Amino acid sequence: MPAKTASAKPASPRVRATSPTVTVRTSTATLADAAPEGADLAVALSPGDEGPALEPEARTVAAALGLDLDAAVRRDKATGKAGETIAVPAGERTFHLIGVGDGSARSLRAAGAALARAAKGVSEVATSIVAGRSPSDVRAFSEAIGLASYSYDAKKTEPKPTALRTVVLTGVSKPGDAVESAAVVAEAVRRCRDLVNTPSLEKTPAWLADQAVKLAAASGVDVRIRDEKQLAAEGFGGVVAVGMGSTRPPRLIELTYSPRGAKKHVVLVGKGITYDTGGLSIKPTEGMVTMKTDMAGGAVVIAVLCALRDLGVKVKVTGLVPAAENMPSGSAQRPGDVIRHYDGTTVEVLNTDAEGRLVLADGLSYAVRNLKPDVLVDLATLTGAASLGLGRIHGALFATEDVLAGELLAASQVGGEQTWRMPLVEDYRDTMDSDIADLRNIGTPDHHFQGGAITAALFLREFTGGLPWAHFDIAGPARAEKDDGEITKGASGYGVRTLLRWLESR
Numbered sequence: 001m002p003a004k005t006a007s008a009k010p011a012s013p014r015v016r017a018t019s020p021t022v023t024v025r026t027s028t029a030t031l032a033d034a035a036p037e038g039a040d041l042a043v044a045l046s047p048g049d050e051g052p053a054l055e056p057e058a059r060t061v062a063a064a065l066g067l068d069l070d071a072a073v074r075r076d077k078a079t080g081k082a083g084e085t086i087a088v089p090a091g092e093r094t095f096h097l098i099g100v101g102d103g104s105a106r107s108l109r110a111a112g113a114a115l116a117r118a119a120k121g122v123s124e125v126a127t128s129i130v131a132g133r134s135p136s137d138v139r140a141f142s143e144a145i146g147l148a149s150y151s152y153d154a155k156k157t158e159p160k161p162t163a164l165r166t167v168v169l170t171g172v173s174k175p176g177d178a179v180e181s182a183a184v185v186a187e188a189v190r191r192c193r194d195l196v197n198t199p200s201l202e203k204t205p206a207w208l209a210d211q212a213v214k215l216a217a218a219s220g221v222d223v224r225i226r227d228e229k230q231l232a233a234e235g236f237g238g239v240v241a242v243g244m245g246s247t248r249p250p251r252l253i254e255l256t257y258s259p260r261g262a263k264k265h266v267v268l269v270g271k272g273i274t275y276d277t278g279g280l281s282i283k284p285t286e287g288m289v290t291m292k293t294d295m296a297g298g299a300v301v302i303a304v305l306c307a308l309r310d311l312g313v314k315v316k317v318t319g320l321v322p323a324a325e326n327m328p329s330g331s332a333q334r335p336g337d338v339i340r341h342y343d344g345t346t347v348e349v350l351n352t353d354a355e356g357r358l359v360l361a362d363g364l365s366y367a368v369r370n371l372k373p374d375v376l377v378d379l380a381t382l383t384g385a386a387s388l389g390l391g392r393i394h395g396a397l398f399a400t401e402d403v404l405a406g407e408l409l410a411a412s413q414v415g416g417e418q419t420w421r422m423p424l425v426e427d428y429r430d431t432m433d434s435d436i437a438d439l440r441n442i443g444t445p446d447h448h449f450q451g452g453a454i455t456a457a458l459f460l461r462e463f464t465g466g467l468p469w470a471h472f473d474i475a476g477p478a479r480a481e482k483d484d485g486e487i488t489k490g491a492s493g494y495g496v497r498t499l500l501r502w503l504e505s506r
Contacts (some may be wrong), residue, residue: 012164021187022116022149022164023249024142024179026172028115032061034170035126042096042115042127044081045073046103052080057128057171065090067454069097083110083485085118094122098129105140108133109416112144113485116164120149124166131171138169139178140416143497146186147486150198184310185415185500189493191215192296194305196478196491200275205243205251205323208274208295212253212302212321219306226252236366237340238358241349243324245279245332247249250324252363253298255305262316264506267373268305268499269363271356271380272323279326279352280334293491294356296478297379298323300495304503307496313503318371322359326352338437341465346437354441356382357456368465375404376464379472379495380425386422387476394420395494396473397458404468408502415497416486418477424461425454434458441448472498 027034035041043058050061052073072078072088075315082101087094098115100108111129119125130141140443149163169179195203195211209225216223228249232240236252253272273294279284283291287414296322305319333339337349343365347358360378387395395412397419399405405421412419428451431443439462443455457471477494480487 020163020165021190022146023166024169024183025166026138026169026175026179028173029170031057031065031128031131031170032124034168036124036168037169039124039126040094040096040099040119041090041127042119042125044100044111044129045078045084045097046100047080052078052099054282055128062095065095067095069095071300074095078374082107083114083385085114087118094119098123100129105109105137105414106416108137108141108247109144110485112141113148115167116145116148117154117483119164121162122164124168125164126168128169128170130169133172135174135176135178138172138175139182141274142169142179142182143186143416144486146183148488150190150193150488152193154491155199161499165477168187178354182309184307185497188303188307188500190497192299192493192496193488193491195299195302196293196296196493198292200325203274203292203295204248204249205272205274205325205352208272208298208321208323209251209253212255215302215306216255220257220309221305222256222258224254226254235340235342235421236362237342238347238362239322239324241333241337241339242273242279242326242355242358243321245329246325246327248325250322253302253319253321255302255319255324257305257308257313257317259309259314259316262314263403264374265316265318265372266503266506267318267320267367267371267376268301269297269360269367269378270297270299270301270378271321271378271382273323273356274323274325276329276353276355279332279355280328281351281353282328283353290479293479294381295323296381296474296491297472297495299491300379300493301500303493303496304499307500308503311500315503315506317503318367318373320363320367322363324359341370341463345439345462348434348437348440350440354456356380357441357459360460364460364463365465368467373467376467376469377499378460378473379474381475381478382473383453383456383475386473389453390420390476392476392480394418395477396420396422396453397470398422400424400461400464401472404470407505408466408470408498411502411505412498415501417494417498419472419498422453422457424457428455429458431455
């Protein structure tokens with residue numbers, strides 16, 4: 001089996017967002033000494049018992065500029081809560097007061113995001129907000145700046161205002177790798193968002209495979225792409241069945257990162273449905289509008305694999321992205337069909353809109369049979385039930401082992417993403433028994449609509465071979481309706497930060 005093959009389609013232009021990547025650098029000098037001529041300035045505003053407090057250096061610099069910051073605080077009735085912003089004009093530059101709340105990493109993320117938005121269109125900002133703070137705080141603040149400065153307007157004829165370009169963190173004496181690591185993670189999230197935000201008219205399974213090939217080539221990652229003929233010949237029945245209704249055939253993207261001396265092997269599997277109509281179990285129109293984001297799990301896997309070398313991760317990681325377009329047509333799979341998955345399991349398809357689990361089942365069973373992983377993790381915009389239960393902020397985490405769940409929850413918290421562990425309720429397992437096949441792809445009617453995220457997870461567990469396994473249902477947080485802190489409207493990139501933190505820690 002060759003280690004690397006080209007995509008079956010000619011290469012298309014690399015996915016792009018027109019917002020430039022912000023550069024963050026550090027300086028041991030004070031704000032007054034390090035601030036470039038004409039650059040905006042930003043300082044911390046903290047809550048206090050007698051009102052919001054300014055750092056001493058802020059008053060020194062403000063006095064030199066003839067500014068009364070206290071008057072601005074009173075004018076805006078500021079409190080210093082995390083993410084609060086006050087803009088004080090200072091000639092051709094602006095003095096930004098940024099609320100840092102309790103000073104925790106989470107609050108500093110909110111502050112970094114607020115600064116990036118407040119200074120949009122500014123060439124350079126110098127800030128003392130993380131002066132004297134730990135490398136982990138510096139990384140959190142820096143990541144937030146990079147994430148909040150993102151915008152996707154590749155399809156606009158007139159670009160949006162230029163994002164913030166450069167931020168100088170003053171008073172930082174020992175940043176370690178914090179700023180560099182933050183830049184790698186922010187770029188990975190931006191890549192993920194770009195892939196997810198690309199309209200599905202362009203984003204075919206073959207296009208997604210092309211993007212993976214290009215990103216992998218620049219990241220020291222081996223890649224293999226299987227086309228529809230290879231998928232059928234090798235027995236990937238779930239991927240083939242989901243993609244058979246479309247004129248744009250499926251692909252399986254396999255990415256491999258193998259650092260020297262790696263002793264553990266992690267396999268990540270991401271749902272790559274490039275557009276989901278529901279198939280013959282068709283969605284209503286309003287349910288299709290956001291379905292270009294149904295490959296968010298696959299985008300996370302691609303982005304994570306292509307960031308591992310730059311973060312110095314020492315674990316072998318394989319990423320699998322089964323990619324297909326779920327369309328209704330004369331050749332589409334039908335409710336009532338029985339398909340055979342890669343490991344031989346037969347599944348009665350009772351709802352063609354429960355397609356994500358069908359492609360993931362092939363990816364998981366392929367990993368178990370061929371890749372000898374120590375642990376399996378999958379990500380998918382899998383069920384509306386997950387977002388009904390947890391809303392649009394938290395991802396739903398299912399895991400077969402408490403230790404694995406604990407590691408991922410900790411990584412999620414440190415990475416600035418919110419995750420909630422959900423139960424694998426054994427009493428629901430028999431709702432997926434089929435009269436004519438090994439399994440059905442949805443629970444009985446009561447459990448399909450009640451506890452649907454749990455039954456979907458239980459279905460996937462059938463293909464994990466008893467290995468340690470975790471499943472992220474990211475249907476809620478994978479996309480956002482508005483800008484909010486580090487999240488920008490559209491694709492959020494949820495999952496990238498959590499997985500990268502987890503893999504770094506291993």
